[in-house]
Amino acid sequence: MKFLTGSIIVTAILSAADAIAEPVSPFLDASWAGTGVFRETTDGPVQNGRCRVETVVTLGQEALNLTGQCAGVAASTKVLLKLERRGENRIAAVFRLWAWDREIQFVGVESDGVIRMTGREPMQLNGSAFDSALEINWSQGPGFSMEFAVSTDSGPDVELLSMQFELR
Amino acid sequence: MVNEPATFTRLLICWTAYFALCLLAVLGLSRITFNDGIAKSFQSDTPQYHQYEQFLARFDTGENEIFVLFEGNDFANPADLAMVADFLVEVQFEDGTGAVVSPFSLSDPNGDGGRVIPAQLPTQPVMAARFDAAQKRIPGLGRMMSPDRKTLLVALIPSDDTSTPQERRALYQEIEALAAKSVQGTQIAVTLTGYGVLLDSVAKKLTDDFLLLNIFGIAAGTLISVLALRSVTLALIVAASSITSLLWVLGAMGFAGIEINVVTVTMPALVLVLSYANALHLGFELRHQRQTGAPTYLRTAIRRMGPASFLSALTTAIAFASLMFSSSSLVRQLGLAGSFSTILLTAGIYTVLPLFMATAERMSNNRTASAFGKHSFPNWLTLGPVIAFSVRNHRAVTTLTILGLIAGLGIYTTAQPRFTLFENSAPDDPSRMALQRIERDLVPVGAVAFTHPTLPADSLQAAQAALARLVGERNLLSGKTFQAVPDTAQGVQTNGNRANFFASESGDLALLLISHAYVGALETREFLDDLHTRITDEPLLSNLSPPTGMLAVSSLISRDMLNDFSFCFIIAVLCSSIVIALWLKSPVLAMLAMVPNVLPIAIVGAWLALSGNGLQFTSGVAMTIAFGLAIDDTVHVLNRMRLNGARGMRYTRQQIVDSVQQVAPALVISTLVLAVGISGTLSAALPSIVYFGQLSIAVYVLALIADIVVFPACLMSLSTLVGRSPESETP
Numbered sequence: 001m002k003f004l005t006g007s008i009i010v011t012a013i014l015s016a017a018d019a020i021a022e023p024v025s026p027f028l029d030a031s032w033a034g035t036g037v038f039r040e041t042t043d044g045p046v047q048n049g050r051c052r053v054e055t056v057v058t059l060g061q062e063a064l065n066l067t068g069q070c071a072g073v074a075a076s077t078k079v080l081l082k083l084e085r086r087g088e089n090r091i092a093a094v095f096r097l098w099a100w101d102r103e104i105q106f107v108g109v110e111s112d113g114v115i116r117m118t119g120r121e122p123m124q125l126n127g128s129a130f131d132s133a134l135e136i137n138w139s140q141g142p143g144f145s146m147e148f149a150v151s152t153d154s155g156p157d158v159e160l161l162s163m164q165f166e167l168r
Numbered sequence: 169m170v171n172e173p174a175t176f177t178r179l180l181i182c183w184t185a186y187f188a189l190c191l192l193a194v195l196g197l198s199r200i201t202f203n204d205g206i207a208k209s210f211q212s213d214t215p216q217y218h219q220y221e222q223f224l225a226r227f228d229t230g231e232n233e234i235f236v237l238f239e240g241n242d243f244a245n246p247a248d249l250a251m252v253a254d255f256l257v258e259v260q261f262e263d264g265t266g267a268v269v270s271p272f273s274l275s276d277p278n279g280d281g282g283r284v285i286p287a288q289l290p291t292q293p294v295m296a297a298r299f300d301a302a303q304k305r306i307p308g309l310g311r312m313m314s315p316d317r318k319t320l321l322v323a324l325i326p327s328d329d330t331s332t333p334q335e336r337r338a339l340y341q342e343i344e345a346l347a348a349k350s351v352q353g354t355q356i357a358v359t360l361t362g363y364g365v366l367l368d369s370v371a372k373k374l375t376d377d378f379l380l381l382n383i384f385g386i387a388a389g390t391l392i393s394v395l396a397l398r399s400v401t402l403a404l405i406v407a408a409s410s411i412t413s414l415l416w417v418l419g420a421m422g423f424a425g426i427e428i429n430v431v432t433v434t435m436p437a438l439v440l441v442l443s444y445a446n447a448l449h450l451g452f453e454l455r456h457q458r459q460t461g462a463p464t465y466l467r468t469a470i471r472r473m474g475p476a477s478f479l480s481a482l483t484t485a486i487a488f489a490s491l492m493f494s495s496s497s498l499v500r501q502l503g504l505a506g507s508f509s510t511i512l513l514t515a516g517i518y519t520v521l522p523l524f525m526a527t528a529e530r531m532s533n534n535r536t537a538s539a540f541g542k543h544s545f546p547n548w549l550t551l552g553p554v555i556a557f558s559v560r561n562h563r564a565v566t567t568l569t570i571l572g573l574i575a576g577l578g579i580y581t582t583a584q585p586r587f588t589l590f591e592n593s594a595p596d597d598p599s600r601m602a603l604q605r606i607e608r609d610l611v612p613v614g615a616v617a618f619t620h621p622t623l624p625a626d627s628l629q630a631a632q633a634a635l636a637r638l639v640g641e642r643n644l645l646s647g648k649t650f651q652a653v654p655d656t657a658q659g660v661q662t663n664g665n666r667a668n669f670f671a672s673e674s675g676d677l678a679l680l681l682i683s684h685a686y687v688g689a690l691e692t693r694e695f696l697d698d699l700h701t702r703i704t705d706e707p708l709l710s711n712l713s714p715p716t717g718m719l720a721v722s723s724l725i726s727r728d729m730l731n732d733f734s735f736c737f738i739i740a741v742l743c744s745s746i747v748i749a750l751w752l753k754s755p756v757l758a759m760l761a762m763v764p765n766v767l768p769i770a771i772v773g774a775w776l777a778l779s780g781n782g783l784q785f786t787s788g789v790a791m792t793i794a795f796g797l798a799i800d801d802t803v804h805v806l807n808r809m810r811l812n813g814a815r816g817m818r819y820t821r822q823q824i825v826d827s828v829q830q831v832a833p834a835l836v837i838s839t840l841v842l843a844v845g846i847s848g849t850l851s852a853a854l855p856s857i858v859y860f861g862q863l864s865i866a867v868y869v870l871a872l873i874a875d876i877v878v879f880p881a882c883l884m885s886l887s888t889l890v891g892r893s894p895e896s897e898t899p
Binding site for chain 1: 253256257258260261265267268269270272273282283285286287
C-alpha cells in the first residue's frame with residue numbers, strides 16, 4: 001500500500017455557487033461539511049468524496065486552524081490547514097494530509113473573499129517535481145470552497161480535491 | 169425446648185463480620201469483567217503459540233477485519249451502487265474505521281476513469297457489462313462481488329486505536345446502525361460479520377447467559393429447597409446461605425482479576441448449585457438434630473456433616489485443580505478459580521447457615537419452632553427396592569459395571585479432538601451464516617499465514633511463484649498480489665496504519681496468506697498436513713516459516729489442549745482416590761468409590777466418540793468438573809456407613825442397604841438441585857453452554873443411578889471377596 005502514500009494529493013475547488021445562499025468566511029469557530037471530488041493519486045481517477053472539518057480562529061481574526069477528515073469511496077485521510085494573515089493581505093499557510101505524510105508550505109494573498117496561494121517550493125512526488133496551488137474562496141457562497149491542485153511544467157493541472165463546505 | 173442460646177453480643181459480632189465480608193464481595197463483584205476469551209484459550213507455553221506471538225508483534229494480521237455483506241438483486245443498478253458508495257464514505261468518518269476495501273477500490277486500466285466503478289455511475293446495462301468484463305480481467309473483483317452481482321462485500325479494517333473489546337463493540341454497533349440506515353427503504357439486506365464480530369456476539373451473549381444461569385439457579389435451588397425441606401423458613405435460610413456463598417465467590421473472582429468468559433461463565437452457577445446441595449445436606453442434619461432436643465444441635469450437626477462436606481468439597485476442588493494441568497492458560501485459570509471457590513463456598517455455608525439458624529432461633533424465641541418443619545422424607549425417596557435389588561444381584565450388577573466401564577473407557581479413548589472457533593456460535597447466528605455465504609459465493613475469509621525473508625528479493629519472488637503454483641494464484645495473497653493489481657482486496661487504505669500489511673515492521677519478512685475456508689480444527693489440520701507435504705517437496709520454499717495465524721495456531725494447539733483433558737481427568741481420579749483412601753484408611757475402598765463416578769464419564773465419553781461429537785473444550789471441562797461433583801454423593805454414602813458403625817471392608821447386607829437408604833433422599837435431592845439448578849444452561853444463548861449443561865446433567869443423573877444401583881452392589885461384592893458372607897447375616 002506504499003503506492004498510496006506519497007501519491008495522494010488533495011485539491012479544493014470552488015464549485016458553482018448557490019446564488020441564494022450567503023457566502024460565509026471560514027474565519028469562524030465552526031464545524032463544516034464538505035462535498036466534492038478527489039483523487040487518490042496524481043494519475044488516479046476522480047472519486048466522489050466528503051469532508052468534515054472544524055475551524056478555530058486564533059490571534060484575533062488573524063489565524064485559522066482547520067482540522068478534520070476527508071473520505072472518498074475507497075480512501076480517507078486526516079487533513080490540517082493552518083492559515084495566518086501576515087499583513088497587507090499576505091497569507092502564509094501549512095497544509096498537511098496524514099496519508100501523504102508531508103507538509104506543504106504556501107504563501108499567497110487574500111482579496112475579496114478569495115485566498116490564492118502557491119507552494120513555497122516544488123513538491124517531489126514519485127520522482128517528479130510538482131508545483132502546487134491552494135485556493136480558498138468564500139466570495140460566492142454558500143460557505144466556502146477549497147481547491148488543491150498540482151501541475152508540472154510538461155503536464156496539465158491536476159485537481160486532486162474539490163470541496164464545497166457548508167456549516168454543519 | 170431445643171434452642172441453642174446465642175448471646176446478642178456474639179450474634180452482633182458475627183453479623184458485623186458477615187456484612188463486612190458481603191460489602192467487600194460487592195466491591196469485588198464490581199470488578200468482574202466479561203470477555204469472550206476465545207483468543208486466550210490458546211495462550212500457552214508452546215512453540216506454535218510463541219511463534220504466533222512473534223507474528224502478531226511483527227505484522228498487522230487483519231484478523232479483526234469487519235465484513236459488511238450487501239445482498240440485493242443486481243448491484244449494477246446505479247441506485248444500489250450509489251447507496252453502497254454513500255455508505256463507504258460515511259463509514260470512514262466513524263471513529264475506529266481504518267480503511268475500507270470494496271469493488272469501488274478496484275482499478276481497471278481498461279475502464280473509464282481507471283476504475284471498475286467510475287465516479288459517474290452509468291446505467292444498469294452498461295455497468296452490468298462492465299462488471300462482467302471486469303470479472304474476467306480483475307481477480308480482486310471475484311472476492312468482492314459474485315458473478316451474478318447479487319452479493320457485494322465491503323471489508324473494513326479497524327484502526328490501530330480500536331484495540332479494546334469495548335472500542336471494537338462500539339465500532340461494530342456504529343457500523344451496523346449506519347449500514348441498516350443505508351439500506352432503509354431498499355430491497356437490499358445487509359449483515360455485519362467477520363471473526364471479530366462473531367467473537368463480540370459471543371461476549372454480548374455471555375452477560376445474558378451469566379445472568380440467566382445464576383437467576384435460574386437461585387430460583388430452582390430455592391424451589392427445590394422449599395419442596396424438599398417443606399419449610400419456607402428453612403428453605404430461605406438455605407437460599408440466603410447459598411446466595412451469600414455465590415456473592416463471596418464472585419467477589420473473590422473480581423479481586424483476583426478472573427474474568428467471565430466462555431470457559432468460566434458456568435462456574436458461578438455451579439458454585440451456586442453446589443452451595444444449595446451442601447446447604448441442604450446441612451439443613452437436613454440441623455433440623456434432624458434440632459428435633460432430637462439436644463441443646464448443642466448446631467455443633468452436633470456441623471460435627472456430623474462437616475467432615476463429609478469438606479471432603480466432598482476437597483474432591484470437587486481436586487477435579488477443578490486437575491484442570492491446572494491443562495496447557496491452556498484459560499483452562500488453568502478456571503481450575504484455580506474453581507478449586508478455590510469450592511472450598512470457599514463450603515466454608516461459607518458452614519459459617520453462614522448456622523448464623524442464620526441461630527438468629528432465626530433467637531428472633532422466634534422458639535415460638536415458631538415449627539417453622540423449620542419436621543425431619544422426614546417420603547418413603548419412596550429412600551429407593552429401598554432399588555437398593556435391595558442391587559445388593560441381591562450384586563454379582564451380576566458388578567460384572568456388568570466392570571464390563572461397561574472397560575467398554576466405555578475403551579470407546580472414549582477413540583474420541584477425536586474436535587475444535588472449531590464457531591463452537592460458541594449458534595448455527596443460525598446471522599453473522600455466522602453471512603460468513604458462510606461469503607465463503608460460498610465469494611472467497612474464503614480465513615487464511616493461513618506464512619512468512620518469508622524479503623531478501624534476497626529474487627528468492628522471495630521465486631517462493632511466491634512456487635506457492636502460487638501449489639495453492640493456485642487466486643488463493644495466495646501477498647504484497648505481489650497487490651502490486652500487480654493495485655487497490656485490490658485487503659489492506660488498501662490511505663491513512664498509514666496498514667501500509668505495511670504484507671511486510672513486517674522491520675521490513676525483513678514478507679507475509680504470504682493462503683486462503684482457507686475454515687470449518688474446524690480437524691479440517692484445518694488436514695489442510696495444513698497436505699500443504700506441509702507439498703511445501704516440503706518444493707526446494708524454493710525452504711525458507712518458508714511454519715504456518716501461523718489464528719486459524720492455524722488454534723487448530724494445531726487445540727489438539728494437544730483437548731488431549732490434555734484426559735490427563736486432567738486421570739489426575740482428578742487419582743487424587744480423589746488418594747484423599748478418600750486417607751480418609752477411610754483403605755485404598756481398596758477408595759478405588760471402589762471411583763467406580764460409580766468414572767462409570768458415568770465412561771458412558772458419556774463413549775457417546776461422544778460414537779456420536780462423532782468428539783472431544784471439545786466444553787466436553788473436557790464439563791466431564792472433569794461433573795466427575796468432581798458426582799463424587800460428592802459417594803462420599804456421603806461412605807460417610808453414612810461410617811456413621812452407622814461400618815468399618816473396614818466387611819459390611820453386612822443390612823449395613824449397606826440401611827446406609828444407602830438413609831442417604832438416598834439427600835442424594836436424590838442434591839442431584840435434583842445440581843441437575844435442575846444447572847438446567848438453566850439449556851436455555852442459554854451460547855451453544856457451548858447448552859452443551860455443557862447437557863453433558864453435566866447426564867453425568868449427574870448417571871452418577872446418582874450408579875451410587876444407588878452400582879455402588880451398593882460393588883460394596884457387597886467387595887465384602888464377599890474379602891471373606892465375609894453378608895447374606896448369612898441378613899436379618
